[in-house]
Amino acid sequence: MAGIAIPHVTYANLEDEMKILVAVKRAIDYNVKARPKSDGTGVDLANVKMSMNPFDEIAVEEAIRLQEAGKAGEIVVVSVGTAACQETLRTAMAMGADRGILVQSDDEVQPLAVAKLLKAIVDKEQPGLVILGKQAIDDDSNQTGQMLAGLLGWGQGTFAAKVEIGDGSANVKREVDGGIQTIALKLPLVVTADLRLNEPRYVKLPNIMKAKKKPLDTVTPADLGVDIAPRLKLLKVTEPPARAGGVKVADVNELVAKLRNEAKVI
Amino acid sequence: MEREAMEFDVVIVGGGPSGLACAIRLRQLAAESGHDLSVCLIDKGSEIGAHILSGAVIEPRALNELLPDWKDRGAPLNTLVGTDRFLFLTETRAIRFPTPPQMHNEGNYIVSLGNVCRWLAQQAEALGVDIYPGFAAAEVLYHDDGSVKGVATGDMGRHKDGSEGPNFAPGMELHAKQTIFAEGVRGSLTKTLFARFKLREGVDPQVFGLGVKELWEVRPEKYQQGLVTHTVGWPMDSKTYGGSFCYHLEDNLVAIGFVTGLNYENPYLSPFEEMQRFKTHPAIRDTFEGGRRVSYGARAISAGGFQSIPKLSFPGGLLVGDTAGFLNVPKIKGTHTAMKSGMTAAESVFELLRAENEPGKEAVDYPHRLKNTWLWDELYRVRNIKPSFHWGLWPAMAYGALDTYVLRGKAPWTLHHHPDHEALKPAAQCREIVYPKPDGVLTFDRLSSVFLSNTNHEEDQPCHLTLHDDTVPTRLNLAVYAGPEQRYCPAGVYEFVEEAGQQQLRINAQNCVHCKTCDIKDPSQNINWVTPEGGGGPNYPNM
Ligand SMILES: Cc1cc2nc3c(=O)[nH]c(=O)nc-3n(C[C@H](O)[C@H](O)[C@H](O)COP(=O)(O)OP(=O)(O)OC[C@H]3O[C@@H](n4cnc5c(N)ncnc54)[C@H](O)[C@@H]3O)c2cc1C
Numbered sequence: 001m002a003g004i005a006i007p008h009v010t011y012a013n014l015e016d017e018m019k020i021l022v023a024v025k026r027a028i029d030y031n032v033k034a035r036p037k038s039d040g041t042g043v044d045l046a047n048v049k050m051s052m053n054p055f056d057e058i059a060v061e062e063a064i065r066l067q068e069a070g071k072a073g074e075i076v077v078v079s080v081g082t083a084a085c086q087e088t089l090r091t092a093m094a095m096g097a098d099r100g101i102l103v104q105s106d107d108e109v110q111p112l113a114v115a116k117l118l119k120a121i122v123d124k125e126q127p128g129l130v131i132l133g134k135q136a137i138d139d140d141s142n143q144t145g146q147m148l149a150g151l152l153g154w155g156q157g158t159f160a161a162k163v164e165i166g167d168g169s170a171n172v173k174r175e176v177d178g179g180i181q182t183i184a185l186k187l188p189l190v191v192t193a194d195l196r197l198n199e200p201r202y203v204k205l206p207n208i209m210k211a212k213k214k215p216l217d218t219v220t221p222a223d224l225g226v227d228i229a230p231r232l233k234l235l236k237v238t239e240p241p242a243r244a245g246g247v248k249v250a251d252v253n254e255l256v257a258k259l260r261n262e263a264k265v266i
Numbered sequence: 267m268e269r270e271a272m273e274f275d276v277v278i279v280g281g282g283p284s285g286l287a288c289a290i291r292l293r294q295l296a297a298e299s300g301h302d303l304s305v306c307l308i309d310k311g312s313e314i315g316a317h318i319l320s321g322a323v324i325e326p327r328a329l330n331e332l333l334p335d336w337k338d339r340g341a342p343l344n345t346l347v348g349t350d351r352f353l354f355l356t357e358t359r360a361i362r363f364p365t366p367p368q369m370h371n372e373g374n375y376i377v378s379l380g381n382v383c384r385w386l387a388q389q390a391e392a393l394g395v396d397i398y399p400g401f402a403a404a405e406v407l408y409h410d411d412g413s414v415k416g417v418a419t420g421d422m423g424r425h426k427d428g429s430e431g432p433n434f435a436p437g438m439e440l441h442a443k444q445t446i447f448a449e450g451v452r453g454s455l456t457k458t459l460f461a462r463f464k465l466r467e468g469v470d471p472q473v474f475g476l477g478v479k480e481l482w483e484v485r486p487e488k489y490q491q492g493l494v495t496h497t498v499g500w501p502m503d504s505k506t507y508g509g510s511f512c513y514h515l516e517d518n519l520v521a522i523g524f525v526t527g528l529n530y531e532n533p534y535l536s537p538f539e540e541m542q543r544f545k546t547h548p549a550i551r552d553t554f555e556g557g558r559r560v561s562y563g564a565r566a567i568s569a570g571g572f573q574s575i576p577k578l579s580f581p582g583g584l585l586v587g588d589t590a591g592f593l594n595v596p597k598i599k600g601t602h603t604a605m606k607s608g609m610t611a612a613e614s615v616f617e618l619l620r621a622e623n624e625p626g627k628e629a630v631d632y633p634h635r636l637k638n639t640w641l642w643d644e645l646y647r648v649r650n651i652k653p654s655f656h657w658g659l660w661p662a663m664a665y666g667a668l669d670t671y672v673l674r675g676k677a678p679w680t681l682h683h684h685p686d687h688e689a690l691k692p693a694a695q696c697r698e699i700v701y702p703k704p705d706g707v708l709t710f711d712r713l714s715s716v717f718l719s720n721t722n723h724e725e726d727q728p729c730h731l732t733l734h735d736d737t738v739p740t741r742l743n744l745a746v747y748a749g750p751e752q753r754y755c756p757a758g759v760y761e762f763v764e765e766a767g768q769q770q771l772r773i774n775a776q777n778c779v780h781c782k783t784c785d786i787k788d789p790s791q792n793i794n795w796v797t798p799e800g801g802g803g804p805n806y807p808n809m
């Protein structure tokens with residue numbers, strides 16, 4: 001077969017292929033109705049079901065699909081938080097990620113701190129692609145991916161609904177108000193996953209067993225030389241105001257009148 | 267269909283106190299004897315504890331035997347029972363009775379059983395048990411000789427119509443030398459085992475109650491850690507078996523629940539509404555004033571006791587815990603007996619596999635071992651209290667006193683049970699019950715309640731509430747019994763709606779909290795509860 005030009009270089013060896021780093025956050029399960037503590041210092045998480053942030057599941061799934069399509073090599077998942085985050089990493093590895101890194105901290109970590117920690121991991125691991133969720137359903141900050149791209153000086157494809165990896169570049173379709181925007185970006189790249197990027201697979205029982213044996217390293221923010229001191233101060237967590245009961249309107253005129261005079265929105 | 271299979275020595279279906287105690291005891295015996303054996307436990311809840319709902323005041327007797335150093339291991343038993351009250355309620359008054367001896371609680375703890383199970387699961391994992399929450403056992407597997415081979419977990423990712431969706435993942439076969447069914451009250455696989463191995467022949471039918479429970483965070487001045495209150499009487503009429511519990515746990519949390527006997531006759535009765543109404547009693551409501559409700563759920567209780575215990579072993583497997591019905595009814599405690607049965611089963615299975623390391627054998631000595639434990643003696647003594655309620659509250663209280671104080675459970679007779687689903691009377695013979703409207707502060711409607719159970723099921727999957735005959739709801743249940751499923755279901759799953767000029771049953775399966783009442787109470791046993799996709803159902807915190 002010598003002499004045949006190969007348009008795209010494909011590697012047989014995992015090591016030479018593009019590594020993907022995926023950030024996974026342990027968050028309150030999306031089925032659980034979050035309840036503020038009575039003293040307003042935060043959400044009551046005692047014995048509450050915690051899971052991988054749903055958008056991060058989508059991010060992991062995307063990485064696995066890219067690997068299965070031969071577009072990527074090793075998948076490394078990273079979680080920042082308490083020792084309990086190991087469970088989240090194991091779930092990601094049961095889905096198909098190859099290796100996990102826990103950045104262990106019992107202190108509060110805010111998006112900027114997470115972005116800095118991820119940057120330190122990126123510097124070490126040298127992935128060609130970092131995938132995060134577009135936001136975590138607990139704090140809904142929608143910041144980590146953007147700040148990480150900024151810190152790295154990389155391109156970013158946020159709110160991704162479709163990711164196509166080419167040779168040294170990628171096309172990302174983004175969900176924006178009023179439609180889909182397609183952007184072309186150079187690798188390496190930060191992508192944040194939106195809801196419609198894919199539908200994550202079910203985790204299979206034997207894969208959960210296998211995931212227990214996959215490598216999981218633990219490092220601390222100090223090991224990475226990152227200062228994680230909070231920059232934001234949490235003032236108070238309260239329940240949203242109770243919704244007032246709905247009313248039935250007889251016709252459009254009454255609806256318009258109510259919107260104008262009572263709701264004062266038009 | 268080709269399914270992957272995994273092999274274990276023992277597979278346990280269900281991660282409640284019985285299944286977890288069994289798993290722990292098996293691994294302890296393996297470690298003590300050096301005879302290794304692999305143990306796998308699955309639970310349909312998204313995590314261990316997610317589907318556990320109990321009172322609960324527990325007797326630590328079985329736990330003391332299983333893990334004597336539970337305190338040092340950080341078991342979440344933090345609140346010793348303090349004051350213990352037993353009240354008889356009329357509509358406006360509360361009369362304090364001496365607490366019946368079976369209900370004395372010295373040395374018992376008020377706990378969240380879900381949290382105890384979460385902790386037991388950690389102990390089990392540390393001992394080497396493979397625990398997989400999020401997987402429902404959907405089918406019993408058999409060897410050619412008819413012995414149990416294991417179970418298969420349910421398929422994931424089927425559409426509503428049963429066809430395979432894009433993420434379809436077929437179930438797994440879990441093969442075991444012994445399969446232990448620890449499904450809790452009215453186990454869906456246990457039900458099929460009853461039929462296949464005729465395990466209920468010659469014993470009384472199992473009877474049930476439905477416990478509807480709420481967890482409240484109350485104002486500090488209303489809170490008295492360790493306070494235990496039980497009531498009988500109002501709002502039940504004297505013909506209906508029912509009563510309440512109210513337990514003050516730690517951190518200003520108060521568990522309140524109402525148990526209605528599922529042998530009630532009036533199809534207009536609603537266990538959910540009885541619970542709501544009960545809270546408005548002058549002796550009860552004060553505790554909750556200014557508090558907030560933090561969780562809600564419901565679960566059936568097995569109430570048959572001694573005379574309803576089925577045959578417990580069959581080739582390839584055993585029954586443990588409340589799926590067999592080991593609850594002590596007058597005590598309304600089943601945790602210590604569930605654990606004890608699991609531990610005893612572990613000993614039988616371990617001995618059996620050590621002697622004959624082969625699949626499909628029957629651990630015939632399990633019931634005999636049980637008979638030599640305190641569990642058997644305890645259930646025998648109280649066997650006549652619940653069935654006596656068939657005569658109504660007052661005769662039963664009188665009988666209960668006679669049986670307990672004079673005969674001390676040694677009466678030479680045994681009273682019998684009748685199946686709950688036969689108890690309903692036609693609506694035409696009954697008085698319609700009009701319940702008060704919820705105020706949204708102390709009393710609530712079903713939907714806002716179910717919301718707090720954190721229950722969810724993938725919507726696009728086959729309905730797990732299956733009907734043998736889909737004309738029965740309208741033709742029989744609605745026509746004769748005024749649609750009792752609308753009232754007994756504590757999650758509002760069943761609704762009659764008008765479609766094309768006809769009343770049709772709509773099943774909102776996503777709301778189901780897995781209490782199993784419909785499987786029990788449907789008058790013609792037309793509803794068959796089967797497991798939905800693993801991980802679906804309630805996500806109870808601290809219940
Ligand atoms: C994986 C995931 C992805 C998400 N993606 C997005 C996203 O892309 N965009 C976004 O904005 N949010 C998203 N969310 C957030 C989620 O959708 C919000 O919780 C939701 O939008 C809140 O709206 P709601 O409170 O009005 O509705 P719900 O919380 O669903 O409902 C609350 C109330 O609405 C009433 N209600 C519900 N359905 C009906 C009906 N058919 N008719 C009448 N009343 C009804 C009920 O009575 C209920 O009390 C996502 C959440 C998750 C977990």
Ligand SMILES: Cc1cc2nc3c(=O)[nH]c(=O)nc-3n(C[C@H](O)[C@H](O)[C@H](O)COP(=O)(O)OP(=O)(O)OC[C@H]3O[C@@H](n4cnc5c(N)ncnc54)[C@H](O)[C@@H]3O)c2cc1C
Pocket residue numbers: 279280281282283284285308309310311315317318319320321322323324325379401402403404448449450451453454455477478479523564565566567586587588589593598599600601602604797
């Ligand atoms: C309202 C109420 C109050 C109570 N109060 C008390 C009390 O104060 N003190 C006391 O000691 N006891 C009390 N009990 C009884 C006690 O909760 C039970 O006796 C005990 O939980 C029984 O344990 P178990 O292991 O047999 O079953 P369960 O605790 O019911 O556990 C069964 C487990 O198996 C899982 N499962 C079932 N089927 C399957 C399947 N096919 N596949 C996978 N998983 C499955 C379920 O999800 C569940 O997690 C109360 C019960 C109720 C309902």
Ligand code: SF4
Pocket residue numbers: 731754755756757758759760777778779780781782783784785795
């Ligand atoms: S559908 Fe049946 S099992 Fe589910 S909550 Fe209602 S009564 Fe209980």
